[in-house]
């Protein structure tokens with residue numbers, strides 16, 4: 001059984017089916033696409049380039065699908081998901097409109113008993129959670145939120161029919177990637193837009209453009225090599241990191257390099273120099289360059305100052321990629337309110353009170369993020385050996401082996417889970433690698449007469465320590481972010497992704513498989529395959 005029909009679940013279905021397994025998928029939404037099904041807010045767009053943010057498993061698919069822009073919009077990515085579902089006839093195995101509420105491992109039969117929120121009970125030998133790592137939405141407990149009589153929308157639960165803000169008074173809480181994307185779009189239509197910012201964020205201009213026929217042709221001609229290069233790279237991208245130190249070059253040369261990377265747009269800016277993500281002094285040089293950009297774009301110096309991040313290294317929180325975000329604050333209908341200086345006191349029937357001032361609002365948008373990396377797993381009542389819940393096991397921080405399994409939960413796979421590099425790279429690359437690894441494991445087990453696989457406690461402990469140490473070589477721990485769970489009150493502060501590099505991670509996973517699934521115990525189920 002696969003839970004979720006986003007890009008992870010779709011590929012898991014495709015791959016396990018072609019390996020001869022019987023697969024059933026449950027999907028909460030009414031269609032495929034996962035993240036791109038739910039995040040329909042205006043301006044939603046991927047921050048990885050389209051020609052790379054796509055499946056590589058089928059050469060015809062990647063040769064035939066034509067992306068229109070360098071950074072694809074949500075509607076285009078959703079259309080791609082639907083195309084893939086049709087092309088590979090995936091829908092007939094997917095039950096839509098059905099979430100999975102609980103799953104319990106029966107130690108007597110080695111079967112997962114899964115209960116859906118429509119009351120169906122289904123047994124499965126293997127349970128693959130493709131529930132996404134940025135899908136469990138987070139709504140802060142603002143006093144009075146339930147009283148608000150206007151329209152209230154979380155960016156990741158945006159209505160299918162859209163929201164018409166023409167002539168309306170709109171408030172947005174949150175200035176992460178979602179807020180930074182939605183703000184310019186809402187500002188264009190709203191009568192008044194108020195942005196409630198707690199932490200100023202770094203954002204790099206996307207420099208998005210339409211793809212030319214020549215660009216598409218060049219990538220297609222070299223697709224297999226490009227994909228392979230990305231798989232073996234550190235960041236999952238083909239744009240190289242400049243191997244020089246930012247501290248070792250003269251100032252004018254450094255400025256020219258930052259400027260060139262800024263013009264390139266998006267994530268590659270962080271690869272301007274080798275040590276930007278590893279050395280605080282090098283990082284500060286890159287951060288100051290971006291702060292200068294903000295000051296040069298935003299006309300009101302006081303607003304520019306509020307928008308200028310100064311409390312965390314650049315890139316230590318997931319860097320944002322925007323289209324016209326900072327310039328939006330030059331519009332006369334847009335106001336920035338620092339809720340750090342003027343904390344949100346309450347939501348009222350007609351708006352929001354912050355720092356003693358009441359803001360009348362017709363529409364309130366929560367761009368407040370997710371219980372990232374663990375929430376979509378722990379919100380399901382998953383019970384492994386001895387009835388232990390996954391939520392309880394991970395209460396002090398997620399512990400996994402390779403990000404793909406956790407001890408005490410046999411035959412349960414957490415696609416792109418905590419302890420894997422997924423969110424630090426191109427999610428498609430991460431998904432394909434995990435699904436291929438799981439599929440290969442299940443095929444090998446079948447050939448060898450095994451049908452139970454479980455990570456050992458020792459392997460899990462070693463991996464969890466390794467994940468923590470890998471982050472020590474970076475600046476990620478210097479920020480409060482969803483990478484460390486600090487955006488969710490009460491969540492253990494643990495660095496969740498694997499920061500040791502995508503290529504290295506792949507090698508480790510491959511070597512574990514080649515070594516007879518080192519760190520896993522393989523065995524035989526106590527009862528036959530469930531019907």
Ligand code: N01
Nearest residue numbers: 045046047140174175176177178179198199318367368369
């Ligand atoms: O969520 P976030 P997101 N009072 O957690 C604020 C991916 N993504 O949905 O920083 C006031 O980053 C919070 O403030 P602070 C991408 O990986 C990708 O924007 O905690 N404010 C912050 O400003 C991304 O990193 C794309 O002080 C409150 C914001 O809400 C990840 O998803 C697009 C608050 C939350 O920012 C998450 O991004 C969108 C409170 N009580 C998302 N609580 C692209 O591909 C929270 N905030 C481009």
